[in-house]
Amino acid sequence: MGAVFSGCMSAKDENAGGRPVNPPDRNPIERMRNSASPGHGFKYFDGVGWKYLPPGVKAEMFTMTAEKLYALAQEAFVAGDNTKALFAARWLHVHQPDAELAPEARRIVAEVYEKRGFHENAFQEYQALLDAHPNYDAAKRAEVAKRMFDIAGSYLDGQWFRWKIPYQERMYLPVFSSMSRTAKLYKQVVANAPYGEMAASAQYGVGQAHERALTGFWGFFADEKAYQKATEAYQLLADRYQKRPGDAPRPNQAEIDRVVGEAGFRVAAIFEVQANEGVYDQSMAERAINAFKDFRVLNAGNPTLKPKLDEATDRINGLHLERVRGALAIADFYERRGKWIAAFKYFGETSFRAENVEGLAAKGTPIYEEAQRINQQAITSLFRVSEKSVNEALDKAAEIENVDPTKLMNLSDRELNSVERSSRQIELNLRLQEDVLRKAVNGDDAAYQKVDALKGRADTLLKAAEAELDRREAEANKE
Secondary structure (H helix, E strand, O other), X not given: OHHHHHHOEEOEOHHHXXXXXXXXXXXHXXXXXXXXXXXXXXXXEOOOEEEEEOOOOOHHHHHOOHHHHHHHHHHHHHHOOHHHHHHHHHHHHHHOOOOOOHHHHHHHHHHHHHHOOOHHHHHHHHXXXXXXXXXXXXXXXXXXXXXXXXXXXXXXXXXXXXXXXXXXXXXXXXXXXXXHHHHHHHHHHHHHOOOOOOHHHHHHHHXXXXXXXXXXXXXXXXXXXXXXXXXXXXXXXXXXXXXXOOOOXXXXXXXXXXXXXXXXXXXXXXXXXHXXXXXXXXXXXXXXXXXXXXXXXXXXOOHHHHHHHHHHHHHHHHHHHHHHHHHHHHHHHHHHOOXXXXXXXXXXXXXXXXXXXXXXXXOOOHHHHHHHHHHHHHHHHHHHHHHHHHHHHHHHHHHOOOOOHHHHHHOOHHHHHHXXXXXXXXXXXXXXXXXXXXXXXXXXXXXXXXXXHHHHHHHHHHHHHHHHHHHHHHHHHHO
């Protein structure tokens, strides 16, 4: 009750020039109006029962024909007397639901709610009209669908929802913006006419609502499912409304093509966002690149999407560059931990990918310059880590220098394990191509011969140590 009395607001009424309209007991004008209509309030009416009669509304309305009720409601609505219009229209469609003018009465109720800012309630009334009158005139159904679409659009633009106080027609509590509720409104528009004029645009609105739910305060709590809802909405749009060979063009085919194209672009953009969230997971970047490529192929001949096509090209190059940065980060990670061969592998991949980006991007562009810089950095790092790998192997050479591979059976288990570890580490550190090993020793032929001999010795010892370990394990199992 505290929330109601402290937070309730009055809906603005066009009849009051946009000013909040206070409840009758607080408004002196309303009190004067009430005194001029002493019959208002809860009353018993013969043949009708107990009913509440609003101020300014006469009891004769209870016995009017549908035509007279509708004329009264329409006249009151035009004059700005929304209370009378609402009462008359609602009485008509509730008590004479089969009347020819019943759907028009429902429409007046919805339009009154729109005037008062209760757009969600108006949406619900429009929906009730379509549900209760499936044979409603096709042109008018299209008008109602457009109104419902526009209401959903206002919430997509950030308008707050309102909770209308029960049994009140002006009082409400604001309940913030909600993209999940907005998505439901758009889904209802689609469900009403899956292949109607507004269907493709409404389905795009579903995707937009889910995507915007990923931004702002609540976007901080978004997870993989939130991204999935947005992409599924866009993909459904493409699957259902993409024009296929042999399909007859629809009246609004150009708009449908544009929306379908935009949906494909948004799917790729969502993948791009997810790719940028984690530098070590490059799979999403690949999905984004493929999605942007598909967008370009499917919409290459659509002039209305030319800016998006150019943007898709730039984003593809940017994603390739992001993959370059990802490979570089992984290489740096392994180098910091002394994993020289793994670091060498990823520095090589970084250079390879950077060269591809240089080939895709135009010279002189920021992407081209950044790719070129990273490529040079990766090439320098390749030499550095290969040199470290060789030097570490040479430092460990003394650990296997005096070991005879034919006499490993004479070693203790601890000594044999030590030989196996050392020879494995040396063999791994020298698992480089000949030209790389030569460069790591600055082209010194004697130094290379020493490294090559060490590589062969480590490989021989490793195989012998592994064989002896297997023999001892077999003997132990026999026992």
